[in-house]
Amino acid sequence: MVNEQEFTIAAETAWCPGCGNFPLRKALSEALQEMDLKPSQVAIFSGIGQAAKVPHYIKTNGFNGLHGRSLPPAIGARVGNHKLKVIVESGDGCTYGEGGNHILHNIRRNPDLVHLVHDNQIYGLTKGQASPTSEESIKTGIQVEGTTSEPFKPIQFAVGMEASFVARSFVGRQDHLKEMIQRAMKHRGYALIDILQPCVSFNKINTYQWYDKRVYRLSEDYDPTNLDEAFKKSREWGDNIPIGVIYKNEKKTFRDRLLLEDDQPLVEKEFESGDADKIMEKFK
Amino acid sequence: MVNEQEFTIAAETAWCPGCGNFPLRKALSEALQEMDLKPSQVAIFSGIGQAAKVPHYIKTNGFNGLHGRSLPPAIGARVGNHKLKVIVESGDGCTYGEGGNHILHNIRRNPDLVHLVHDNQIYGLTKGQASPTSEESIKTGIQVEGTTSEPFKPIQFAVGMEASFVARSFVGRQDHLKEMIQRAMKHRGYALIDILQPCVSFNKINTYQWYDKRVYRLSEDYDPTNLDEAFKKSREWGDNIPIGVIYKNEKKTFRDRLLLEDDQPLVEKEFESGDADKIMEKFK
Amino acid sequence: MDFNLLVGGQAGQGLKTVNSILGKVLFREGFNIFSSSDFMSRIRGGHNFMQLRISDQKLYGPDNEIDLLIALDKKTAKIHKEQLKEDGIVLIDGKSEIIDSRAILVPASVIANDINPKGINTVFVGATLKMMGLDLENAEEILPDFFVDEILEDNIKLLRRGYKAVEKIYDNLKKNVTGKEPEIFIDGNSALGYGALSGGLSFYSAYPMSPSTGIMNFLAQQQKDYDLVVEQAEDELAAVNMAMGGSYTGIRSMSGTSGGGLALMNEAIGMAGISEIPLVVADVQRPGPATGLPTRTEQGDLLFAVNTAQGEFPLMVIAPRDHKDLFYSSFRALNIADEYQIPVILLSDQFNADSSKNIPEFDFESLEIKRNLIKKADYGKKEYKRYEFTDDGISPRAYPGQLEDGLVLIDSDEHDEKGHIVEDGEMRKRMVDKRACKLEKLIEKDLNEPEYFGEEDIEYLLITWGSSYGPAREAFQLLQADGIKVGLLSFNDVWPLPKNKLKNLAERVELVTVEMNSTAQFKSLIASETLLDVEHDILKYSGRPFTGKEIYNRFLDEVIDNG
Amino acid sequence: MDFNLLVGGQAGQGLKTVNSILGKVLFREGFNIFSSSDFMSRIRGGHNFMQLRISDQKLYGPDNEIDLLIALDKKTAKIHKEQLKEDGIVLIDGKSEIIDSRAILVPASVIANDINPKGINTVFVGATLKMMGLDLENAEEILPDFFVDEILEDNIKLLRRGYKAVEKIYDNLKKNVTGKEPEIFIDGNSALGYGALSGGLSFYSAYPMSPSTGIMNFLAQQQKDYDLVVEQAEDELAAVNMAMGGSYTGIRSMSGTSGGGLALMNEAIGMAGISEIPLVVADVQRPGPATGLPTRTEQGDLLFAVNTAQGEFPLMVIAPRDHKDLFYSSFRALNIADEYQIPVILLSDQFNADSSKNIPEFDFESLEIKRNLIKKADYGKKEYKRYEFTDDGISPRAYPGQLEDGLVLIDSDEHDEKGHIVEDGEMRKRMVDKRACKLEKLIEKDLNEPEYFGEEDIEYLLITWGSSYGPAREAFQLLQADGIKVGLLSFNDVWPLPKNKLKNLAERVELVTVEMNSTAQFKSLIASETLLDVEHDILKYSGRPFTGKEIYNRFLDEVIDNG
Ligand SMILES: Cc1ncc(C[n+]2csc(CCOP(=O)(O)OP(=O)(O)O)c2C)c(N)n1
Numbered sequence A, B: 001m002v003n004e005q006e007f008t009i010a011a012e013t014a015w016c017p018g019c020g021n022f023p024l025r026k027a028l029s030e031a032l033q034e035m036d037l038k039p040s041q042v043a044i045f046s047g048i049g050q051a052a053k054v055p056h057y058i059k060t061n062g063f064n065g066l067h068g069r070s071l072p073p074a075i076g077a078r079v080g081n082h083k084l085k086v087i088v089e090s091g092d093g094c095t096y097g098e099g100g101n102h103i104l105h106n107i108r109r110n111p112d113l114v115h116l117v118h119d120n121q122i123y124g125l126t127k128g129q130a131s132p133t134s135e136e137s138i139k140t141g142i143q144v145e146g147t148t149s150e151p152f153k154p155i156q157f158a159v160g161m162e163a164s165f166v167a168r169s170f171v172g173r174q175d176h177l178k179e180m181i182q183r184a185m186k187h188r189g190y191a192l193i194d195i196l197q198p199c200v201s202f203n204k205i206n207t208y209q210w211y212d213k214r215v216y217r218l219s220e221d222y223d224p225t226n227l228d229e230a231f232k233k234s235r236e237w238g239d240n241i242p243i244g245v246i247y248k249n250e251k252k253t254f255r256d257r258l259l260l261e262d263d264q265p266l267v268e269k270e271f272e273s274g275d276a277d278k279i280m281e282k283f284k
Numbered sequence C, D: 001m002d003f004n005l006l007v008g009g010q011a012g013q014g015l016k017t018v019n020s021i022l023g024k025v026l027f028r029e030g031f032n033i034f035s036s037s038d039f040m041s042r043i044r045g046g047h048n049f050m051q052l053r054i055s056d057q058k059l060y061g062p063d064n065e066i067d068l069l070i071a072l073d074k075k076t077a078k079i080h081k082e083q084l085k086e087d088g089i090v091l092i093d094g095k096s097e098i099i100d101s102r103a104i105l106v107p108a109s110v111i112a113n114d115i116n117p118k119g120i121n122t123v124f125v126g127a128t129l130k131m132m133g134l135d136l137e138n139a140e141e142i143l144p145d146f147f148v149d150e151i152l153e154d155n156i157k158l159l160r161r162g163y164k165a166v167e168k169i170y171d172n173l174k175k176n177v178t179g180k181e182p183e184i185f186i187d188g189n190s191a192l193g194y195g196a197l198s199g200g201l202s203f204y205s206a207y208p209m210s211p212s213t214g215i216m217n218f219l220a221q222q223q224k225d226y227d228l229v230v231e232q233a234e235d236e237l238a239a240v241n242m243a244m245g246g247s248y249t250g251i252r253s254m255s256g257t258s259g260g261g262l263a264l265m266n267e268a269i270g271m272a273g274i275s276e277i278p279l280v281v282a283d284v285q286r287p288g289p290a291t292g293l294p295t296r297t298e299q300g301d302l303l304f305a306v307n308t309a310q311g312e313f314p315l316m317v318i319a320p321r322d323h324k325d326l327f328y329s330s331f332r333a334l335n336i337a338d339e340y341q342i343p344v345i346l347l348s349d350q351f352n353a354d355s356s357k358n359i360p361e362f363d364f365e366s367l368e369i370k371r372n373l374i375k376k377a378d379y380g381k382k383e384y385k386r387y388e389f390t391d392d393g394i395s396p397r398a399y400p401g402q403l404e405d406g407l408v409l410i411d412s413d414e415h416d417e418k419g420h421i422v423e424d425g426e427m428r429k430r431m432v433d434k435r436a437c438k439l440e441k442l443i444e445k446d447l448n449e450p451e452y453f454g455e456e457d458i459e460y461l462l463i464t465w466g467s468s469y470g471p472a473r474e475a476f477q478l479l480q481a482d483g484i485k486v487g488l489l490s491f492n493d494v495w496p497l498p499k500n501k502l503k504n505l506a507e508r509v510e511l512v513t514v515e516m517n518s519t520a521q522f523k524s525l526i527a528s529e530t531l532l533d534v535e536h537d538i539l540k541y542s543g544r545p546f547t548g549k550e551i552y553n554r555f556l557d558e559v560i561d562n563g
């Protein structure tokens, strides 16, 4: 075990007492600690929302970007310095709502990073509107009689797209969550974990108890490499909600496809303007 | 049969001779004609691209909007006047690239409209960059050694999301395409048809011949209501490409969820400012 | 009489409830009232506060000198002690340590523990009413609007116990009673939404963003009673393009957001310009750039709004000055958007949005909806052309399906009269001129000159746009009372910029803009449009609104002493 | 000597090949050359054309009076007949009807049918070279750059047959031979991309958009030879945010687009401002708003770029005036972005982007890359604070992982020195001032005053920004030759606006801006920044570039005659 609390910041948070973000943070910092990482080797990219405040409350490098845009800067980081451990972390609204197009295309891009979605099925920071994952029956100031859409199902979507690593966990299962994070960190490629995270202030449906009663661990003999089975499993929701690695599929990563010559991070390369003068030949 | 060529415009197009957009337009105008529609009852919403020029080349109402934004204005139209037949039509780049977030969320919204994607697996109008659906091996001015992502698979994606109606057709199968369009028009809810449409100028891989050799009609006994089977079918690509309705699932539409009282289009409702004065009570 | 009450505590302590109940009671009692709030961007904890200022005179903004400080937690007393007037009082929970000699204790948590531990805030309401010498009738009438049935009884009890727990203190609180017209007490976001609803809005599509979400909340609540659809979009790109689609089909449609969302709506606003689709977008400003300070106030988006989107097209920007204006401006914005077939941006801000004020009841008689759609009867066999050239640049507008033979084709590319893409330079030029022509007409016919307050003979002119009017109005009165020859010019329409009054007044005086930003954007706009040299600017960009006294003092320091 | 050649035909006929081969041959032959193109937004058909102007004198822009019209189709001859000089010649395919007495026939389709039916265009190249009295050596050397091996032989044959098919006509074409430095012949987009590459660009992320795609094309081609990643993003939102992520990790990163894409990048540019991430974005302007005219030119985005994004933050906008400048400006933009940790917008346009010109070889000796990153050695145990307050507002910049103990935290919210979210007003104010301070320093130290051309004693001052410089420069020479006392002031840095030279010159003269837009945006900017009254503006907004003669004539008409 490394230096305890290496990743822990004592500062006050802006989260509500009892919020599911706390146990999530705890699992993450313990997971990182146990993996023998140093804070400066990790960078967390987030968007905007309550979940997205994570980089302020944990000791790593942090990029607290724009609402919906947690993934793209992480791609830039994969280009600039692939030796950094990259974690993308944001809320369900930020990730699946405003940022939907980026998750769609980064599944295709398959960058080597870990994507933690704090899925509280609500827009927390803006005070409780329905998020893409909200239950249809939720009533809010805007959704006065429920939503005008079906809920978005992150796991089903990601399995349907054959994302490289797709898992679900629940903040009420610390060990499981920590294990998932560590497995995701070790996975080569894009690793999504949709994390059930109760919002005690606004989501009166999907509470700790609600999740607690429903989640169950995938059995030992579940085979996450079988796409058809995974697609079935990905649709389980309601009375029984599976947690674990639902689907896994190692494949070419974003970096594998770049035309770079060697393994030295771009940020460490030296460059002289004069190196570019030979291109002038093309224009003679 | 109604007045021949009711939907046909004689004007010159900006399409290349031999382009797959021509047979697509033909199938569409014949389909509409055979359905006893009048041009003023139909509105086509498009984005920007070669495909997106359709509203200029066919006789209906038309909204030639912004790149990537073909779907959202169509939702506005569903609100304003649900008696209009709404068709959304644009290229693969516009729809799945820039517009990815809208297709993601409109599958959830399930508006009653027909969505025709001219899938030429290339950015035509901007002169031949890879589109989301381009084969990995394509070489272009930008993708000098192929793409940095896996191809996006529209049918698999839409089936994975349980879209209400998911079909594929090919412009080289006129009758089939026309039939698909008509079935989509009759379907209640969001109906996506991904249409294989060769780009003779820029896509040297997916040519007429390439598609012609590969596409096959789904057999009569294929059951498009079986999600697991559909998900398998949706992944067929390569030597054998199924065309037809891959998946179908009637469910609540966007309009079903609105809090409107009656069936009169909003655009025809009368309103007097004075009707709103009773809200003042709330502020007294 | 000018009495200022501050309620402070942590997010989640029910501050807003205290504030709203007190606000409404004081309004019903007949006081003039200005209520404003200072919230952190969090849900629980931290420190939030709300101010309630009451008077028998008209109020235009908040004040920072406190008469009565209601401290729901210890922090509040600490943070706001400095603001307390010499004879000010702190009302504080009985179990707290007394940190100020001016403290009055109310055993709020004890009472709440008896009845309902979550109801500390209601105890404070009761106590406050007692101290102010008011009875409980209004409060009890209002309570059901705030509490669901299960806890209503508890809260009535809590209220009464709080009331009994302290003594009456103030006996000189004067109400505004003489010749009052019927009034309402309303917050800015509701006023804006209400104006739009009264203008026949059928569709509001938006994505939540502080401090604009209140507009969507207000409208969403009206869906059951009106033919109105409120749709929460997947992002702002969808929101604004949906609204355009609605507008295309002939219904009045609108979107609303704050600056970061406006940044995503630009391209579409430009499209509304070139494709001549009426579109109203509210930008409720907060301090930027990027995420900035989500729950604070600023007027930092002016030049961004005026120069929204690439390219050139007719656009109007209206910055409502106060709550009354928010209502009438959004009503008017819909009319103007329809009349000229252009985009209109309503530039509000958090100060406007989250404050409440008593204002005269809205005059629905004065409202006339002008759709400017074609009459079907005029189009027998005549060919319909969406972008027909006309003298004033305004083409007859039909909606799809309205004409049996006429088709409506709109385009975001440059186009010809029928809406088809064109590339030739001549047509491009004509279409640019056609669109510019509409703005000319708007300037002539529909642009509102700023409102002027003051005498003929002045030496200084305070210039405000949008919400800085309120505090500046108070400062103006203070300066006048000091015998300083000052006038106040309050702009509501900011783009195109109305120039006449300003030019007339400017000839003989020193100009001073009062703006909630750091670069004096309105001063720049005045310079570029009139070449007038604004000598002074009183700026603030801490995210907190001006008070009248603050502007007054800074005027004395920065303008007169440096004059 | 001033000789102007126009090649026209349908999209898809290989016009660009004709133009490029001819351009390069003429360049190698030693002519001064200005090549520009007029494309429709389509892939085949329609009517496109390209102009090649050659001279022994320096050239600054295109001309519309044609000496030699090479018509690949009938339409071309018809459309451009009017522009033909009295002694002009039309070169046309033999099978065409002769629509002009000045036509010379070349049996291009016959020859092509013999050899390779797709090669009509190459026959025209051969014929043109012969008419101009040039040999085939250069052309044959160049051909392999344009044709893959399978068709190279065919094209050499086609070239030769074309050459033989006509007679030499021109014998007074004068080259620029005296004292020439080594030169290159380059298009604007490549020059811009090349400048960035020379500045050590490591990452270019963009979404295709005319007329900016050429930058991405140029850079994508360099990936094999340089440590550079070019990524086509899913949309512009991703593109610009990716670039910010790259920059955050310490590599030079950039994005490029046209106005519609810039509209989607706004919010992120504001974020680069508040989070102090160096970011360069190229906006290659086209006529707007919305989709507008995708393949044409305009300078309509100036005020949009200057006022990009909600809120206030330091920003620089550079509008390169010509091809040389495009290279050095993008190099410089990366330095400035790094030095001040701000966003920089490069405002080019289609006229710049798609035209080619001979210019002196780039001087790599003069280029110095200034990263402004901390030195690791300076940070032993010192705590690293990303937004440390300093005298000039510029905080030491480290990248993540650079320091073993230092963490790099950036934020799009308002923040404290360590990058943590704050809400208090005092810190907000300090941070706004800190950022503003950087711009002050930039103005003092790194802002380039405009370039002035002309005598001391003038009556009129032509003012240009960006690419209108070229045609205006030609007009300036024509006016000077007429004895008119005129000067030319060419702005390259447009924001912040450098004011000194302008103010000095303005005192005694009439000001005239020359702009490719309809509202004289630069005039507005001058007014707001200097209160100077620009009396005249020469504007064009048809989507086609100015010519020098056009400006010259309009100056005589609109400025002198109305003076
Ligand atoms: C462009 C933009 N649009 C909207 C917002 C407002 N906004 C901030 S957070 C948020 C939703 C947060 O929901 P989620 O991502 O689920 O995070 P949570 O607060 O629930 O953790 C929204 C809509 C914004 N900051 N920027």
Ligand SMILES: Cc1ncc(C[n+]2csc(CCOP(=O)(O)OP(=O)(O)O)c2C)c(N)n1
Pocket: B048, B049, B050, B051, B052, B067, B090, B091, B092, B093, B094, B095, B118, B120, B122, B123, B124, B125, B126, B131, D207, D208, D209, D210, D236, D260, D261, D264, D291
């Ligand atoms: C915001 C924005 N970004 C980029 C573009 C440029 N653009 C126009 S069409 C197009 C791609 C078209 O591809 P696709 O949608 O597949 O249509 P196709 O031309 O192949 O039919 C692009 C990138 C634009 N017009 N607007």
Ligand code: SF4
Pocket: A014, A015, A016, A018, A019, A020, A021, A050, A051, A120, A124, A125, A198, A199, A200, A201, A202, C043, C044
């Ligand atoms: S609002 Fe909900 S998600 Fe946000 S901190 Fe509070 S409990 Fe957690």
Ligand code: SF4
Pocket: B014, B015, B016, B018, B019, B020, B021, B050, B051, B120, B124, B125, B198, B199, B200, B201, B202, D043, D044
């Ligand atoms: S570029 Fe391709 S898709 Fe576009 S019109 Fe030509 S052939 Fe068709």
Ligand SMILES: [Mg+2]
Pocket: A049, A091, A092, A093, A118, A119, A120, A121, A122, A123, A124, A131
């Ligand atoms: Mg959430």
Ligand SMILES: [Mg+2]
Pocket: B049, B091, B092, B093, B118, B119, B120, B121, B122, B123, B124, B131
């Ligand atoms: Mg395409």
